[in-house]
Amino acid sequence: MxxxxxxxxxxxxxxxxxxxxxxxxxxxxxxxxxxxxxxxxxxxxxxxxxxxxxxxxxxxxxxxxxxxxxxxxxxxxxxxxxxxxxxxxxAGGDNELAALGKGFRRTDTSGVTASAGARGLDKASESYAHRAGITQQHRDAVDRMTASKIPDEEIQAFLKAGRLGEYAE
Amino acid sequence: MRNKLSHRLFMTGLALLAAAGLAGCAEIQQAAEGVARNSGNERLAKTIRGGGTLIGGLLPIGYDEERIIGQAIALQVVARYGGVYDRPDLTRYVNLVGRSVALTCDRSDIDYRFAILNHDSINAFAAPAGYIFVTRGLLKTIKNEAELAAVLGHEIGHVTQRHILDVIQRSKQIAGVAEAGLAYAKTNPDAFKNVIDGAVKTLLDEGLDQSKELESDRLGVIFASRVGYDPAAYETFLTRLRTLKGDDPALFKTHPDFSSRLSAVQSTISEQKLPATGILLADRFSRAASGAL
CATH class of the missing domain: 2.30.30.40 (SH3 Domains)
Known part of the structure; x- marks a missing residue:
């Protein structure tokens, strides 16, 4: 004791x-x-x-x-x-298990990511659209959606105008 | 003699495969496969490759794959719901509300994108990697920005919790499929299409588990409240939805009953002590929607 x-x-x-x-x-x-x-x-x-x-x-x-x-x-x-x-x-991004899975699945991002830069559907998605018979009009719609950007400053201005977030009174 | 050699090679292969698993290194697995193949043991090479494939199938889907899956599902949603509604100003407004809510959600490191579907039904969908849709019919039933923020918050919740990816992950494991994303889309596009078609069927026709919908209801009201919207707005919206005669049976087939949803939202507001801010922004919503719906 x-x-x-x-x-x-x-x-x-x-x-x-x-x-x-x-x-x-x-x-x-x-x-x-x-x-x-x-x-x-x-x-x-x-x-x-x-x-x-x-x-x-x-x-x-x-x-x-x-x-x-x-x-x-x-x-x-x-x-x-x-x-x-x-x-x-x-966490942000892939966790360790997801990264491990990617290694085992032998995915090659560089080989299949389409349109360099921000714009566009990935090649694999384009290929899927073709196979699934998705019309060009609908592909363009998702393409535009993928490429759409709104600068942070504009979102901050939107929050400010609505007295939202840190701009609340 | 050959059996002994095969056994030794088999054990070496297994050891290398285990090492690959521990190190997370596909190169080690490929090296093991190469050693087996060069020694003339094609069966062992296939076993090693299959082992890696099996392990890969059990591991979570990474963001690169999620993006491909999200785009493919988004393509089907747009096609099934008559395309997007071509009103750039209203679409930008929905994006500003959605991206404001996403700014402080539990997975703010990815891009969220919002589009309006040119459809009269009352519905909203979320595909992986942040592809989110609301129908024109749903926007017509919304009265203010706080309601829209909570609806978009609900859909963002499906993305933060990776609900559709869970469905795909389970179907992959049942089918013994490892690659649902990039490599698979390339090497076996028919099987990739089957995976996507199955996910679309769940999303649009059968609905997610009710527990996932209720979890997203809770997250929707929390995410909208973090930005400062009044959480009671979502209660008002769900109550209105309950009184409406929805012309889209899918909404009621794929979502829990309204009593459960309202109860989940009310208990969340109370337990999380979400503040009643009174911020609804009905005028800003009306201005954005005016003449566009």
């Missing part, structure tokens, strides 16, 4: 040290949105001081309702809208 006490004491000491360390160095969060801005203040009207992308890490300095005071990996401090971050690092 006596032997247990030093062990328990060590455990309690280690837990205390870990808690203090966590508090001292702040919580680490990750950007969970495709893109996000760090601003100099806690409103959407404040200037952007850093542009981040999915998976970027941040240290939390303090919290204020819907906004977090953070420090980026480059040491830039500012405020980020809380919806754009998550405590767990987003």
């Amino acid at each position: 006596n032997r247990r006490h030093p062990f328990l004491a060590s455990l309690i000491f280690m837990a205390a040290v870990m808690t203090i360390a966590a508090t001292a160095f702040g919580e680490t969060l990750y950007v969970s949105a495709k893109s996000a801005q760090v601003r100099s203040g806690k409103t959407s009207l404040d200037p952007v001081v850093a542009n981040l992308t999915l998976g970027d890490s941040l240290d939390v300095i303090s919290r204020n309702e819907r906004w977090l005071h953070v420090r980026t990996a480059n040491g830039i401090q500012g405020w980020i809208y809380a919806t754009y971050v998550s405590p767990s690092k987003p």
Whole structure:
């Protein structure tokens, strides 16, 4: 019984040290949105001081309702809208099992991806369309859909006009 | 003597195949296959190749394959539903709402694309890799942007949870098919077509498991709420849908009853403490839809 006490004491000491360390160095969060801005203040009207992308890490300095005071990996401090971050690092892309499966299936992306650049259906899809008797009009529709892009700035302007996301009042 | 050699080669092949599995390296598997073939043991070479194929069939579908599958299913959806509705301004508006919701969904690293199907029925579909469709008939029943955001959020939920890919993965395993994507589409296009046709049948005619639909209802209201839309809008929309006499039996055949759906949405709003923001944006929706439907 006596032997247990030093062990328990060590455990309690280690837990205390870990808690203090966590508090001292702040919580680490990750950007969970495709893109996000760090601003100099806690409103959407404040200037952007850093542009981040999915998976970027941040240290939390303090919290204020819907906004977090953070420090980026480059040491830039500012405020980020809380919806754009998550405590767990987003997976993004294929997981390890999917990548392993791709290796076994011996797929060759470069050999079958069609139209270089952003535009167009993949060759394999074109081949499927031909085999399935899909009309050119319908192929063009999915082709246009595949190629369609909307710049992030336009989506931000749309959110702002609707008082949505970080632009909410 | 030959049996002993064959046995040794067989064991070497198995060991190399296992190593390939552990390392995730198709080259090792190919090397093992080559050693067996060069030694004159074609049967072993086929076994090694078949082993890799079997393992490949059990592993998840990667994004490159998902994109091919998504495009092929999208082609069938467009063909079956009379093509897309050619109203660029309205299509852009639907894309702005959908992409705003997708910005903070649980799988925001891929591109989401939205199109309107030129069809009077009330329905929406999601193909893998972010190809999402709403019918003109569905847009006519929607009263504000918050309702549209939740409907698109529901479809985005099908993509984030890879619901159709699950169906394909299961059918692949039953059929013992490894390659449903790029290589398969190229080397065995007829079998690839069968895989796609089966998925389209599930999506358009039979419907996904009810649990998947309810999960997407929950995610739809969560994703729309993250952007700031009022979550109660989805309840209002589902209640309206329940009172409508849908002329498309597919919607009611392929989705759970409205009581279950409303219950799932209400419990999600309550459990997740989704805030009642009052943001519906009915005017912006009306302006976008005005004269276009």
